[in-house]
Amino acid sequence: MTSLTSILVATDFSIDGNNAVRRAALLAHEHGARIRILHVLSAAGCKPLRDWFSPTLDFDLKATQARDALRRLAVEISGAYDLTASVEVIVSDPFETLMQASEHVDLVVLGRRGHGRLRGLLVGRTVDRMLRICRRPVLVVKTSVQGTYRRVLVPIDFTASSDAAIRVAYRMCRDEGMHVFHAINSQREAVLRDADVPEHVIRETRVMEEGAINARMRRKVARLGVDSTPMNYALAYGPPVRSTLRHAQRLGADLIVAGKQGRSTLGSFLLGSVSSRVLAEATCDMLIVPRPRDTSPPQAVEAVAPRLKSEPYIDNAALARSAAAHAGALTQGHWINNRARFVSRRSS
Structure with a gap:
């Protein structure tokens, strides 16, 4: 559009x-x-x-x-x-x-x-x-008309569908601004806890992950050319449906703009499961944006949607061993544990 x-x-x-x-x-x-x-x-x-x-x-x-x-x-x-x-x-x-x-x-x-x-x-x-x-x-x-949309929430998963949703939301509310939101799957964090990874390492990993995703959201919006309007960014851990509904309620959103994948009635991320449930439970209006015709069906986004049962099995033991090794590296390399080193030089 x-x-x-x-x-x-x-x-x-x-x-x-x-x-x-x-x-x-x-x-x-x-x-x-x-x-x-x-x-x-x-x-x-x-x-x-x-x-x-x-x-x-x-x-x-x-x-x-x-x-x-x-x-x-x-x-x-x-x-x-x-x-x-x-x-x-x-x-x-x-x-x-x-x-x-x-x-x-x-x-x-x-x-x-x-x-x-x-x-x-x-x-x-x-x-x-x-x-x-x-x-x-x-x-x-779903609601009576009280005025223009002022608090527009756009949940994204970094696919072409969510790119289209951002563009359409921008054209509909460019003067009011948007709230771009991403739900992070907490499965990996649960695996780290099961592996008895130290809590401070888990917090450090979370901070790094949040920083990376936040930067990715801003780059995405900038590439789409819609960063001239007031833009807010938010992240949350948890299932995408519950996280989106909770954030919409906290924000007081009067419109949710979400993308859908393809035309299939089966297996789509946003209208086969997530957006249909958000639409059913949200109290505000919702705008569903189709995936652009010239893009291929997006791959599943691991940070947003949990893996399907048909996908390859996740080796939690291997992930735990990797996390433990990563924990040791973080502990040794963390700036708190670094000590200043002074090397004396003999003046000539």
Whole structure:
């Protein structure tokens, strides 16, 4: 997404769906983007009700009522956000319609869940399928609109997916700044403790690791060319889901921006496991950014995600022996244990 110029938002007139429309309108106002509001009537979902309650139910009447509701919503956001929105009601399959419409926009905005009486756009697995397959950034709105996003959290794992997330987050909130976050897997530290490595050596190792990762985060942001905006960096030890949620709560984040890997519904780091769980448990909005098309699937990042069971077995004994040797080297080489050495020189 080189620039935010067009936004697609879908609603089923539920609370979440209409909040998504208002959030999309605010973003369109802030970025000068075009906005299209879409409502999809599923003929397959309406047929059972039509046959059960009234065989003569006029489906065109439902479409007319939906258009009227969309126009009222468009009038509301036009007055509140000083913009003109295009509205459209389509009778078709919700998922297929939304996928086709998303190909021509920069951002898709959806409500997390719907509460309509009919089987509408945001009922069932439509949102989840969009998050997994859509090749555009998808913003899932879970809260009412209180204003612009001010505390944006971007968890990264140093893959192309998280690079894309940083770029999109920067374009959406460049004036407010971002909080870049990385979760460090504490597995190695646990192995060091099991090997009875001295505590001061473990602390020294942690400080060195944190310093290296912090520097890597800053280099990454600088290479992406987004370091002109206010930027905050944070690290935490622990599982990525729990660490991200805890940091978001501590920060008071109103938006989490995360990348996803590929289009597969299996085995992806961020939408197969981590981001789907973050999305389910986070109380704020979440923006899912797809991996760029021109990059190969990223490798697993050992510092963030634990190894899968199918990966080679970790020889803890060998790691412990290495840690013990490393501990001895650190103890001998630590600046506290160094002694000043004076060499007398005979003056000639």
